[in-house]
Amino acid sequence: xxxxxxxxxxxSASVGDRVTITCRASQGITNYLAWFxxxxxxxxxxxxxxxxxxxxxVPSKFSGSGSGTDFTLTISSLQPEDFATYxxxxxxxxxxxxxxxxxxxxx
Amino acid sequence: xxxxxxxxxxxxxPGGSLxxxxxxxxxxxxxYTMNWVRQAPGKGLEWVSSISSTGxxxxxxxxxxxxxxxxxxxxxxxxxxxxxxxxxxxxxxxYCARDAWADYWGQGTLVTVSS
Numbered sequence: 001x002x003x004x005x006x007x008x009x010x011x012s013a014s015v016g017d018r019v020t021i022t023c024r025a026s027q028g029i030t031n032y033l034a035w036f037x038x039x040x041x042x043x044x045x046x047x048x049x050x051x052x053x054x055x056x057x058v059p060s061k062f063s064g065s066g067s068g069t070d071f072t073l074t075i076s077s078l079q080p081e082d083f084a085t086y087x088x089x090x091x092x093x094x095x096x097x098x099x100x101x102x103x104x105x106x107x
Numbered sequence: 108x109x110x111x112x113x114x115x116x117x118x119x120x121p122g123g124s125l126x127x128x129x130x131x132x133x134x135x136x137x138x139y140t141m142n143w144v145r146q147a148p149g150k151g152l153e154w155v156s157s158i159s160s161t162g163x164x165x166x167x168x169x170x171x172x173x174x175x176x177x178x179x180x181x182x183x184x185x186x187x188x189x190x191x192x193x194x195x196x197x198x199x200x201x202y203c204a205r206d207a208w209a210d211y212w213g214q215g216t217l218v219t220v221s222s
Contacts, residue, residue, distance in 0.1 A: 032207075050208070087152055089209065091207045094166040096157070
């Protein structure tokens, strides 16, 4: 199974900050990597697929990069609505696996 | 508008069974792989099972293999998860999600396994 490791597990940031979350795969997954945002009590929401493609309707302050084993999600200019937990997921092979999540909190 | 609506969750005793449904609308259901993903209380996301567009290919997590069965009815635009031999550790919100990269998710249905 491919293990997905996110870092950090949590980050405290202020409105207007730039935040970067890293996701590392235990083996190469080319660009079969998705990012999700989840707010408390809500379903996850797709942000990025194919490592760097923005899901329709998602603001351009979200961006993804990487290939192979190392990936990043960047949120430029953090806004109050961006405080949430973010997950990466590989869909290169089965079983699909998620990172453990990164909670973005208000400083 | 793509919509996925789960139903069928509830309280069940250990060893019991439950069948979840996911009603899809707003897209050509028969064109897409579909998935079940769960989230235990206070925990992260866990992939459960996937089924190809025609139902020919099925994949399941080791944690549910032999106990859970994913299926679909393309004529009814519906996805199912038959859950047997339920355990306390299966307690979670169960989501259905569309396509390999889970671009759309339902609102989830809560399954509680407890005596």
